Amino acid sequence: MVLIAPSAEEKALVEAAQGGDVEAIRALLDRVSRPLYAAVILPRIGIAADAEDILRETLLRAIDRLHTFHWTGAGFFPWLRQIAIHQVIDHVRRVQRRTRLEERFERHAADVTPMHLAGAEESLIDQQERALSLKTMSVAMDALNDRYRAAITLRLLEEKSREACAEALGVTLGNFDVILHRALAALRKAYGVR
Amino acid sequence: MSAPDERWNPDDGPAPTDEERAASSRLSEALSEPNAPDDPALRELVSVARRIHATAHPNRDVQHAATARITDEVLATMRPMASPVRGIARRMWPFAVAAAAILVVGVSVGRPRSVPAGPDPSISRDVDDVLRAPVGVGAASTPATRVYEARLTAWRELYLRGGSR
Numbered sequence: 001m002v003l004i005a006p007s008a009e010e011k012a013l014v015e016a017a018q019g020g021d022v023e024a025i026r027a028l029l030d031r032v033s034r035p036l037y038a039a040v041i042l043p044r045i046g047i048a049a050d051a052e053d054i055l056r057e058t059l060l061r062a063i064d065r066l067h068t069f070h071w072t073g074a075g076f077f078p079w080l081r082q083i084a085i086h087q088v089i090d091h092v093r094r095v096q097r098r099t100r101l102e103e104r105f106e107r108h109a110a111d112v113t114p115m116h117l118a119g120a121e122e123s124l125i126d127q128q129e130r131a132l133s134l135k136t137m138s139v140a141m142d143a144l145n146d147r148y149r150a151a152i153t154l155r156l157l158e159e160k161s162r163e164a165c166a167e168a169l170g171v172t173l174g175n176f177d178v179i180l181h182r183a184l185a186a187l188r189k190a191y192g193v194r
Numbered sequence: 195m196s197a198p199d200e201r202w203n204p205d206d207g208p209a210p211t212d213e214e215r216a217a218s219s220r221l222s223e224a225l226s227e228p229n230a231p232d233d234p235a236l237r238e239l240v241s242v243a244r245r246i247h248a249t250a251h252p253n254r255d256v257q258h259a260a261t262a263r264i265t266d267e268v269l270a271t272m273r274p275m276a277s278p279v280r281g282i283a284r285r286m287w288p289f290a291v292a293a294a295a296i297l298v299v300g301v302s303v304g305r306p307r308s309v310p311a312g313p314d315p316s317i318s319r320d321v322d323d324v325l326r327a328p329v330g331v332g333a334a335s336t337p338a339t340r341v342y343e344a345r346l347t348a349w350r351e352l353y354l355r356g357g358s359r
Contacts, residue, residue, distance in 0.1 A: 022269060029265045037264075038248075038257040046244030047230040047237070052260055059268040095234065133249045147206055156246045162222065172200055174219070178210045181218035184239045191242060 011071055018066055025066075029059060032077045032125070036084055039129030043137075044088045054091055058084040077125055140191040148183030155180055 010031075016024035037055045045051040062080050069079055141149050147169065154165040166176035202209040210218070217236075224231045224240050231237050 022272075025272075026265070026269055029268070033261040033265050034258055037261045038252050038254070042257070043245055043249040046241035046246075046248060048244075048256075048260070049230065050241075052264055055261065056264050056268060059265065060271070063268065063272050095238070130249070130252070137246060137249050147203075152243075152246060156243055157250045159247075159251070171203065171206075174215060175202060175206070175210075177218040177222045178215060179206050181214070181221050181239070182207060184221070184242050187246075188238060188242045191245065 043133040
C-alpha cells in the first residue's frame with residue numbers, strides 16, 4: 001500500500017478538481033465543508049437557515065473560481081474560509097445596521113486566519129476554528145457586567161431552564177427575560193463578525 | 195429557598211417599561227422556537243444567542259447532515275457544467291477546432307474542379323428519340339399542358355404514319 005502525504009493528496013485533488021473532475025470536487029468539499037459550516041459560518045451567523053445559505057453560496061463561488069486558486073502549501077481550506085468570511089460579512093451588512101468603522105474592523109479581523117496546514121484532518125481544522133470562536137466569544141462576554149454575563153452563561157452555555165436561571169439570579173421569570181434581553185443586546189455590540 | 199424578588203433590582207439597570215417587558219417576553223419565546231423570527235430586531239438578538247450556543251455546543255450530527263445535503267445540492271447544480279467530459283472537452287477544443295479547419299480546407303481543395311461548360315448540344319438530335327419518348331405522368335395537370343400533350347400526340351401519330359396529313 002502506498003502512503004500519500006496528506007498535503008500531496010490534497011494538492012492532487014485540487015488539480016483534478018481544476019480539471020473538472022466532479023468526484024475530486026466532491027472529495028475536496030467533503031473534507032472541508034463541515035468544519036467550514038460548523039466552526040466558521042454558524043458561530044458567526046447563529047441562525048442555521050442563514051448559515052446554510054451562506055455555505056451554499058460559498059461552495060458555488062468556490063467552484064466557480066476554482067481555476068483562480070493557486071497552490072501555496074497552506075492548502076485549500078484557508079482559501080475557502082476566506083470566501084466564506086466575506087460572504088458572512090456581506091450577509092451581516094445586508095441584515096444589520098453597522099457602521100463603516102465596525103465593518104472595516106471586521107474585514108481586517110477576517111483577514112487574520114488561524115494557522116492551517118494543507119491536508120489537515122477535519123477534526124484539527126474544526127478544533128483550531130472553534131478555539132478562535134471561543135476566544136472571540138470570551139472577549140465579548142468579558143465586556144458585559146456580571147449579571148448579564150451570568151444570565152447568558154446560565155441560559156445559553158449551561159442550557160438551564162428559564163426557571164432555573166431566574167432562581168439562580170434571585171429574580172422572577174419576567175425579570176429574568178428582561179435581563180437576558182438586555183444582556184444579548186449588549187453582547188451584540190461587542191460580538192462582531194470575527 | 196428564598197422567594198424571588200418581585201421588585202426590579204437596580205443593579206440590573208433602569209426599571210423596564212411595559213414595552214421592554216413585552217419585547218423580552220417575545221425574545222424568550224423566539225429562543226425556544228426552532229425557526230428564526232421574521233422581525234429584524236428580534237432576529238438579530240436570536241442570532242446572537244444562537245451564535246453563543248453554536249460555539250459552545252456544536253451539534254455534529256445535525257451539522258454533518260446539513261453540510262452533506264448542501265454539498266450534494268451544489269454538486270448537482272454544477273454537474274452539467276463541470277463533468278469530466280466537459281473537462282476533457284475544455285482541454286481538447288483547440289485540437290477539435292484545428293481538425294475541423296483541416297477538414298474544411300481539405301474538402302475545398304480536394305474537390306474535383308467542375309468541367310467548364312461547353313457549347314450547348316446541337317438541337318439537331320435524332321427526332322425519333324424525342325418523339326418516341328412517353329408523355330410523362332403528371333405532366334397533364336394543367337389545361338395548357340393537356341393541349342400541348344394532345345397536339346404532341348397527334349403530331350407523333352401523323353409522323354409515324356408517314357408524315358402526310
